[in-house]
Amino acid sequence: EVQLVESGGGLVQPGGSLRLSCAASGFTFSRLEMNWVRQSPGKGLEWVSYISSRGDSTYYVDSVKGRFTISRDNAKNSLYLQMNSLRAEDTAVYYCARDFSDSTGSYYRAFDIWGQGTMVTVSS
Amino acid sequence: DIQMTQSPSSVSASVGDRVTITCRASQGISSWLAWYQQKPGKAPKLLIYAASSLQSGVPSRFSGSGSGTDFTLTISSLQPEDFATYYCQQANTFPPTFGGGTKVEIK
Numbered sequence: 001e002v003q004l005v006e007s008g009g010g011l012v013q014p015g016g017s018l019r020l021s022c023a024a025s026g027f028t029f030s031r032l033e034m035n036w037v038r039q040s041p042g043k044g045l046e047w048v049s050y051i052s053s054r055g056d057s058t059y060y061v062d063s064v065k066g067r068f069t070i071s072r073d074n075a076k077n078s079l080y081l082q083m084n085s086l087r088a089e090d091t092a093v094y095y096c097a098r099d100f101s102d103s104t105g106s107y108y109r110a111f112d113i114w115g116q117g118t119m120v121t122v123s124s
Numbered sequence: 125d126i127q128m129t130q131s132p133s134s135v136s137a138s139v140g141d142r143v144t145i146t147c148r149a150s151q152g153i154s155s156w157l158a159w160y161q162q163k164p165g166k167a168p169k170l171l172i173y174a175a176s177s178l179q180s181g182v183p184s185r186f187s188g189s190g191s192g193t194d195f196t197l198t199i200s201s202l203q204p205e206d207f208a209t210y211y212c213q214q215a216n217t218f219p220p221t222f223g224g225g226t227k228v229e230i231k
Contacts, residue, residue, distance in 0.1 A: 035220075045160075045168065045211055045222040059218045062125075095167055100179075108174055109215030110158035114167035 002026035002113055004096050009118030016086050016122070022079040022096030022115055030054075030074035033099035035111060036081050038092035038120075048094070049081065063089075086122045093117040126150050126214050130223035136231040143199040145226045147212035152192045156216035159188055159197045162225075163208045172197065173215075202228070 008020040020036070036048040049070040050059040058070050069082040079096050097111035127150035137143050147157065155175035160168035170179045172188035175195060185200045199206055207230055212223040 044225050045162075045213075047213075047220045047222070050218070061219050100170065100173055108158070109156065109220060110170055110173040110213065111160075111168070112170045112173075112179065114169075117167060 004098065004113055004115035006094065006096055006115040006118040009094065009120045011121045011123065012086055013124050014087060014122055017082070017084045018086065018120060020081040020083065020094055020096075020118060020120070022081075024077045024079065024098075027098075027113075029072075029077040032101060033107065034072060034079045035097045035099065036070060036079075037095045037097050037111065037114075038090075039095070039117075040089075040092045043092075046092075050099075051079070083120070086120075088122050091120060091122050093119050125219055126153065126217060126221050128212055128214055128221050128223040130210075130212055130226050132226060133224065134227040134229060136229045137202050138231045139202055139204055141202045141231075143202055143206075143228060145197045145210055145212075145228075147190075147195040147197070147223050149193045149195075149214055149216075153214045153216035155191045156214060157188070157190070157195050158213045158215055159186075160211045160213065161206075161208045162211065168211065171210075199228075 003025045005023045035050045051070045055072050067085045071080045095117045096115045098113040100110045100112035129148045131146050157175045159172040162168040176188045187198050189196050209225045209227045
């Protein structure tokens, strides 16, 4: 079964740090591009970060640049998000999401597989 | 960044109704658009990619159309399991951006 399972969320004080993990199974993780997407309570979806299949290319939404770092370990089938200098506005459910690639290998920059999400709460 | 505007923000409909949701991009995105369905407490589910391509396993009552700046998601005959929130997402340029969502509620 194709699956993504996030972990590492929790309650952290403003200015603190957290490291989120996403364990992938059921597909060849090393071949696919990955993302983090978040959703603040009762709000819409916000893409946070992207990483290429080999980890040599990354992108971030402006609001987290310089504070968050995306990485991956293809040997461990795992995706990570290191979050530093956390702010109240970073409070959200964080999802890891796989970039959709069709049978021809074409990418569509849509997200076809999502984890169940992990809650991050930034509060004193 | 490309802004995505969905309308309406909510719609009340009955089982069997035809429902249309609109998404407008602040600049042209060709056909680089996806649609998602999200139910409370669950992760989003990909319905449509490339504006009109149905994701595997998604019922054929869902369809997408449009290109450039204006897009539509249509549910041809609303089923009980379709009551949810729907989001569009542009996939043309980084950062990928989502619309604000359309909640489809029971009338």
